[in-house]
Amino acid sequence: MKFFLILLTYFKNYFRDGWNRFDFITVVGSITDALVTEFGGHFVSLGFLRLFRAARLIRLLQQGYTIRILLWTFVQSFKALPYVCLLIGMLFFIYAIVGMQVFGNIWLDATTEYNRHNNFQSFFNSIILLFRCSTGEAWQDIMMACTAGKYCAKPNSFEINLAKGPTCGTQMSYVYFTTFVFLSSFLMLNLFVAVIMDNFDYLTRDSSILGPHHLDEFVRVWADYDPAATGRIHYTDMYEMLRNITPPVGFGRKCPYRLAYKHLIRMNMPVADDGTVHFTTTLFALIRESLSIKMRPVEEMDEADEELRQTLRKIWPLKAKKNIIDLVVPPNTELCYQKLTVGKLYTGLLILENYRAKKSGVELAKRKRQRAALLLMTHRHTLFLLDDEKE
Known part of the structure; x- marks a missing residue:
């Protein structure tokens, strides 16, 4: 019911959101599962459709900020994990080749851990055996089965070669398996945890680090502030909106109004004829201010804006992206002295607030002087009366 109500409300815009598309797939899968169970359960088995019911729990990721941080940490860790996997792959490859050369001729004894399912007679089997050792499963038994004094196998056969005698295996197995278990279990695999912990610490130790x-x-x-989803809000709502957003994107509730006004002046976004500012322009201005992307003194900002526009043109070379570039970094024609901008408006507000503060300060100082003069006159009058009483 919730799905159909939201679909009727947003209609075409419903599928623009990734979570809405996920809901659509989940609901369709659940309905299909119910229909198959009710009408076609005897003819076809589609038990995997029940997974769509459990998939609804993924929706919880959208609700919790901490859960999103953990998910973002995991995604960021994927950038470094391929290098860790490559390093572990090299370790397995080297040890597999060495194992095939040293232990590949040992007879496969079904009574030991070195058998037809667990051996060094092929590269694939060697990788499987090493993976089993890296998990710690009976690696010491495999090591003992590869020590010196073991019977050899006939070439290209699983049969024992009694004529050759117990001459296969080597005492090198102690060094081979011990070093491999140490490197794989206690060093290499822990690199996965190290990478994830490093990214988690990086994202949580400083809340000022800006991220998606x-x-x-x-x-x-x-x-x-924009319930109709027009993509625009009035410039008078910007200050209060940004105070409701925690840093580093917003200002936070504890930010002094003068500091907030100075940030808005530096953002300097164009204001439309109806007094509104655009969503994309506001967002990129906040990101640019937070990360100090080509932020220079006022007299050099026009040049910095043009450099940034050139950089964006290299990233988005298509002419169709020109409107996006104009939204992200407004052209100088939109920020000239003849156009109304957020910077000009909040400059006026800052001047007005400073004037009010100065005026209230002058009035407060005047009242203090009047109060001090009154106290002085009262003191003098008291002394005069005391002198009269003495006489």
Whole structure:
């Protein structure tokens, strides 16, 4: 029911959100599972459709900020994991080749851990055996089965070669298996944990590190001021909206109004004729201010904007992307002295607030002087009365 109500509300825009597309697939799969169970359960088995019911739990990832941080950490770790996997693959490859050369001729004894399912007679079997050892499963028994004094196998056969006698195997197996278990279990595999922990520590030790996980909060707060989803809000709502967003994207509740006004002045976004600012322009201005992307003194900002636009053109070379570039970095024609911008508006507000603060300070100082003068007159009058009483 929830799915159909949301679909009727948003209609075509419903499928623009990735979570909505996930909901659509989940609901369709669940309905298909119910129909097959009710009408076609005797003719076809589609038990995998029941997985769609459990897939609804993935929706919880959208609700919790901490869960999204953990998911983002896992995704970021994938950038470094291929190098760790390559290093572990090289270790397995080297030890597999050495194992085939040293232990490949040992007879496969079904009464030991070195048998037809667990041996060094082929590269594939060697990799499987080494993987088993890396998990710690009976690796010491495999090591003992490869020591010196073992019978050899006939070439290209599983039969024992009694004529050759117990001459296969080597005492080198102690060094071979001990070093492999140490490197794989206690060093290499722990690199996975190290990479994930490093990324988690990087993302959580400093909340000022800007990342894609901050976008959800900005979109959520923006929606409170733009319920019709027009992509625009009035410039007078920007200060309060950004105070409702925690740093590094927003200002936070504890940010002084003067500091917030100065940030808005540096953002300097164009204001439309109806007094609104665009979503994309606001978001990129916040990111640019937070990360100091080509931020220079006021007299050099036009040059910095043009350099940034040139950089974006290299990233988005198609002419069709020109509108996006204009939204991300407004051209100088939109920021000239003849156009209304957020920077100009909040400059005026900052001047007005400073004037009010100065005026209230002058009035407060005047009241303090009047109070001090009154106290002085009262003191003098008291002394005069005391002198009269003495006389």
